[in-house]
Amino acid sequence: MVEFSFPSLDDRPVSHEAFRGRASLLVFLVTYGNDSLLQARFAKKVFLEHTPRINAAAIFLEPLENRPLVRVFRDSADLPFPAAMGDADSIAGRGAFKGLGAVPSVVVLDPEGREVWRKVGGAPPGEMHRALDEAQREVWGPR
Numbered sequence: 001m002v003e004f005s006f007p008s009l010d011d012r013p014v015s016h017e018a019f020r021g022r023a024s025l026l027v028f029l030v031t032y033g034n035d036s037l038l039q040a041r042f043a044k045k046v047f048l049e050h051t052p053r054i055n056a057a058a059i060f061l062e063p064l065e066n067r068p069l070v071r072v073f074r075d076s077a078d079l080p081f082p083a084a085m086g087d088a089d090s091i092a093g094r095g096a097f098k099g100l101g102a103v104p105s106v107v108v109l110d111p112e113g114r115e116v117w118r119k120v121g122g123a124p125p126g127e128m129h130r131a132l133d134e135a136q137r138e139v140w141g142p143r
Contacts, residue, residue, distance in 0.1 A: 002114065006084035006087065007084060008082040031070055039122045057081055061100070071083075
């Protein structure tokens with residue numbers, strides 16, 4: 001299990017404990033660059049369409065003083081899931097999700113909190129749906 005906890009902008013929990021029980025989609029972003037905005041839109045689409053329901057969060061790999069920029073990004077992208085600030089170790093690529101040196105990046109966790117899929121550099125909706133389906137199948141078996 002990957003242990004993580006990130007401070008969200010609206011106090012919704014973004015942690016391994018809060019996300020346990022459902023497959024989870026974590027998108028790692030920055031507030032600058034069109035790639036992160038496109039990935040956020042793709043993640044929103046997957047979050048709203050995927051069945052069964054999933055957990056999701058946007059984790060911004062930026063210093064805490066950029067919270068106002070993250071709020072603007074979150075609001076302009078109309079994200080339906082929590083936006084959180086990455087910690088210093090995560091920003092440096094040493095945190096719970098080691099090696100995420102590029103943004104956007106996407107990680108899928110199974111319902112037990114194990115990392116089962118990672119895409120550095122972004123992922124289209126179809127890839128994320130397939131990874132989430134596989135994460136759920138590994139724990140619960142075929143639907």
